[in-house]
Amino acid sequence: MGVGGLAPLFVEPFDEESLCLCAGALKQAGKPFFVLGGGSNTILPDKIPFAILSTRRLKTPPAIVETDGKAVTLSLPAGLLWGRVCTFCKENNIDTFAPFSGLPGTVGGALVMNATCFGFSACDALLSVRYLDARDMGLHEYKKDAHDFSYKKSPFQNNDKIILSADFAVVRAPGEKSGEIRALYDSFLSQRVAKKHFSAPSAGSVFKNDVEKSIVAGKIIDECGLKGTRVGGAKIADWHGNFIINEGKASAKDVHDLVNLIKSEVKAKKNIALECEILFAGTEMCIGCVSNRGGH
Numbered sequence: 001m002g003v004g005g006l007a008p009l010f011v012e013p014f015d016e017e018s019l020c021l022c023a024g025a026l027k028q029a030g031k032p033f034f035v036l037g038g039g040s041n042t043i044l045p046d047k048i049p050f051a052i053l054s055t056r057r058l059k060t061p062p063a064i065v066e067t068d069g070k071a072v073t074l075s076l077p078a079g080l081l082w083g084r085v086c087t088f089c090k091e092n093n094i095d096t097f098a099p100f101s102g103l104p105g106t107v108g109g110a111l112v113m114n115a116t117c118f119g120f121s122a123c124d125a126l127l128s129v130r131y132l133d134a135r136d137m138g139l140h141e142y143k144k145d146a147h148d149f150s151y152k153k154s155p156f157q158n159n160d161k162i163i164l165s166a167d168f169a170v171v172r173a174p175g176e177k178s179g180e181i182r183a184l185y186d187s188f189l190s191q192r193v194a195k196k197h198f199s200a201p202s203a204g205s206v207f208k209n210d211v212e213k214s215i216v217a218g219k220i221i222d223e224c225g226l227k228g229t230r231v232g233g234a235k236i237a238d239w240h241g242n243f244i245i246n247e248g249k250a251s252a253k254d255v256h257d258l259v260n261l262i263k264s265e266v267k268a269k270k271n272i273a274l275e276c277e278i279l280f281a282g283t284e285m286c287i288g289c290v291s292n293r294g295g296h
Contacts, residue, residue, distance in 0.1 A: 002201040003252045004044030009033075009051040016058065016132075016164050023162065023287070024137050026051055032286035035162050037109030038081060041203045042279045046252045050286045055079040055108050058164065062088040065167065072172045073127065078108030078163045086185055089170075095181050096125050096170040101188040102197065104204070108163035113279075114154040118188060123149040125168040134160035134287045152208055152277060160287050200237065200245035206259060207242055207274040217274055218242035221262060224269045231258040256280060 009031070013019040026033045033051040036042065044052075058079030066073035072094065076085060082103040089097050099120035103110070110122040111129065129142040140161075148155040156163060173181055192198070207217035221227070221241030229236045233250030236258065237243040244258055263274050283289055 001043060001203045001250075001255065002246045003046070003250050003255055005046045005048050005252075007044075007048045007050070007052040010054065011051065012054040012057050014057045019053070019055070019058065019162070019164070020132055020137065020139075022053060023132060023134055026053070027134060027137070027288055030288065032283060032288040034281050034286045036281075037078070037112070038105035040104035040109070041113065041277065042281055043203060043252050043255055044281050050283055050289075053162075055106065055162070058108075059084070059106075064092070067172070070171050070173070072170050074168045074170050075165060076107045076168065077165045078106060078111075080107050081105070082107070082110065090178075090182050090185050093173040093175065093178050093181050094170045095173060095184055096168070098181075098184045098188050101185040102192040107166060111163055111166060112154055112156045113277075114149055114152055116152060118191075121149070121151075123154065125170055127167040127169050129156070129166045130164045131156070132162040132164060134162060139164075151211070158285070162287075196237070196239045197243075199239070200247070202237070202243050202245045203255075203278040205242045205277050206244050206262070208277045210275075215272060220266055220270055220272060220274070224265050226262060226265060229258070229261065231255075231261060234258045236262070252280075 011022045013022050031051050033053045036052050036054045038056065055078045058077045059081070060077045062080065062085060063075045064072050065075045074094070082100050082105060085107065086097055086101045089095070099118040103115065103117055105115070111126070115122045123144065126144045128144060131140055131142060133140055142155070205217070209216050218241040221236065227236055227241050228238050232254030233247050234254035235245055235247050237245050244255055259276060266272050266274050
């Protein structure tokens with residue numbers, strides 16, 4: 001998004017051992033810290049009062065760890081960008097993650113938010129997650145339980161679990177299907193380009209849709225006549241009501257204020273309470289914050 005201030009401390013460990021060491025040192029020092037993946041749907045404040053622990057260096061290559069005929073178990077590190085995952089899948093005739101072609105951000109971030117694109121969610125192919133629990137500084141394995149996930153919800157939100165890696169069940173097509181697999185990934189990427197997802201700095205879809213209530217956030221915002229509305233350097237995109245773009249000089253406050261304006265207008269005109277999809281990172285979301293995490 002291109003907004004937000006400088007953190008007093010930014011740590012980007014190169015491996016899991018270093019990440020655990022840094023998390024432990026921050027906790028012992030009583031310094032709250034926010035865990036950041038790719039940051040593609042995260043808005044950091046203009047003045048950041050907490051440390052940031054980034055997982056972006058946790059990006060060892062994808063690995064096929066188990067095969068059974070066409071069935072494959074794919075192991076992915078938390079910090080790996082989805083562009084690299086999709087490239088690997090195309091090279092290995094795996095079509096599972098085609099809907100994530102062009103998705104910004106990391107594997108860990110997508111799991112935390114349970115990212116959903118073109119009807120496919122990050123949890124759909126998930127088998128297990130390896131994570132650090134900052135409460136006891138222990139390494140744990142989570143086995144997927146479908147009841148723990150829902151639309152844009154996961155068991156890794158609002159707690160002290162830091163995702164390190166994850167295993168997914170995928171299907172490997174025969175070699176003669178390679179052209180079809182590549183075409184499938186390219187088609188999803190083309191749809192993103194056509195929808196101008198990459199035309200300006202943004203954090204993707206601002207508000208969640210509500211399928212059960214047939215609420216499509218972009219359509220609702222458009223019907224309220226809000227396209228093109230500006231607050232400071234932040235603007236609702238002319239081409240998509242559910243995108244806020246940075247025209248060059250936006251602040252985090254500009255984005256936050258524009259989000260509140262949209263919510264207020266939609267509530268007044270449609271009696272619909274929109275729920276944010278982008279994450280406004282605050283101290284209450286940090287590991288080690290007493291107010292949010294029960295004192296640990």
